[in-house]
Amino acid sequence: MRPDGRCGRATSERKPGMLSGTRNDGFPMPIRFRIDHMTITRARLAMWMLGAALTLAAATQVSAAPERRCGWLENPSPANWWLNDKDGTWTLLTMGNEPVPGLDTMPDMSTKGWVVTNAGGHGYGCACLDLEIDPRTREVTRIVAARPLPLKRCKADRTLRAP
Structure with a gap:
């Protein structure tokens, strides 16, 4: 019997890098484990990949279902497009930036x-656009x-301001 009152062999002989388990007969059995550089690298890589996957999943769910927006579609000059509806201005393209897909x-x-x-057919018209909008x-x-x-x-439509 051990000093703590339990049966079995004392586990004071544990060495660093060892855990104890039990054999079929109930006696403690040393379990060896090893953590090397590659194990740590793999764990870090797995955590990074999990974080990236969760971030991507969250980012793809940001866009809600398409919203129908109707109002003045304006193209006053090259590479400038926006839609003005009752809720405000929705920018589709400004010069020097990438257009909305x-x-x-x-x-x-x-x-x-x-x-x-304006020259080149630039101007405005009335339109309805189904848009995906980032709510944030x-x-x-x-x-x-x-x-x-x-x-x-x-x-x-009295809710629209004149173009």
């Missing part, structure tokens, strides 16, 4: 009426769909 697939907006205000930053992340509307629809 989907801008290049927008249909011809001049089919329902387009007011030319209120920035447009993607244009899902777009369709032109008659100018009279936007002119009749």
Whole structure:
């Protein structure tokens, strides 16, 4: 019997790097373990990959379902596009920056009426755009769909400011 009153062999003979387990007969059995540089490196890599995967998963879920936004679609000069609706201005492209994905697939907006205000066909029209918007930053992340509307629809909407 050990000094602590339990049966079995005393475990005071433990050495660094050893844990004790039990054999089938109930006696303690040394279990050797080893942690080397590669084990630590693999563990760090696994934790980094898990963190990256969770970050990516969270980032992809930021965009909510597409929101339909209708209002004045403005293109006053080259490489400048935005939509003004009842809630504010939604920037699609500004000169020197990357366009929002989907801008290049927008249909011809001049089919329902387009007011030319600048050389090269730049101006404004009325449109509805289905947009994915980051709820935290209120920035447009993607244009899902777009369709032109008659100018009279936007002119009749009192919640829209004039272009």
